[in-house]
Amino acid sequence: MSEEVDLGRRRLLTTATALTGAVGVVFTATPFLASWKPSARAKAMGAPIEIDLSKLEPGSMLKVEWRGKPVWVVRRTPEMLKQLEQATPFLLDPKSEGSVQPEYAKNEARARNxxxxxxxxxxxxxxCSPLPKFDAADVTVSADWPGGFYCPCHGSKFDLSGRVFKGVPAPANLTVPPYSFLTDTRVMVGSDTSQSA
Ligand code: FES
Structure with a gap:
């Protein structure tokens, strides 16, 4: 009897492990070169996905797919974090009060770490999926651009924390999904039950 229970438990653990995708596609600031696809089963289940950040260079962005939507991870440099302060006076919802994110991401960096x-x-x-435009004063956006994301569909602009600028069509900041750090360089998207990094 106990052996049956153990076998059943082992099967359950094996299934749970199989449903958790492991990814590690790293992008530079030039996006959309490729994207990771979870298994059809994981996709159908909307299972959490694990992302390996160990090869993500400072200033770079990684893109994966979760529940049919693109998820980005940007490794921000100290300079990029300073750009957040420059953008703040021009933002529609700088404190993310009318935007969607977990409680632990309701801060200027909109992040656990x-x-x-x-x-x-x-x-x-x-x-639409905005474009990363990380460089300040990028003339393809505007001369006073502080760095962030630009949606060319109708001209919405977001800072490096995904906070929307005033005077554009987008009504709210980009959405932060639930996530947690499994280690310093491994993040799980879709589950926020573990510790912050
Ligand atoms: S969809 Fe992004 S500005 Fe319209």
Missing amino acids: PEYFVVLGVCTHLG
Whole structure:
């Protein structure tokens, strides 16, 4: 009897492990070169996915897919975090009061660990995927651009924490999904039950 129970438990653990995808596709600031696809089963179940951040260089972005949506992880440099302060006066919802994120991401960095920004890459206007425009004063956006994300569909702009600028069509900041750090360089998206990094 106890052996049957143990076998059943082992099967359950094996299934749970199989449903957790492991990914590690690293991008530079140039996005959309490729994306990780979870298994069809994991996709159907909306299972949490694990992302390996060990090869993500400072200033770079990694893109994966979770529940059919792009998830970005940006490894922000100290300079990028300073850019957040410059953007704050121009933001519609700087404290993320009208935006969607877990409680632990309701801060300026919108993150558990300010170095790593985890966010859904979906514009809160009509759902296009914005472009990363990390460099301040990027003339393809504007001369006074503080760095962030730009949605070319209708011109919405977001800072490096995904906070929306005033005067654009998007009504809210980019959405931060639930996530947790399994180790310093391994994050699980879709579950926020473990500790912050
Ligand atoms: S969908 Fe992004 S600005 Fe319209």
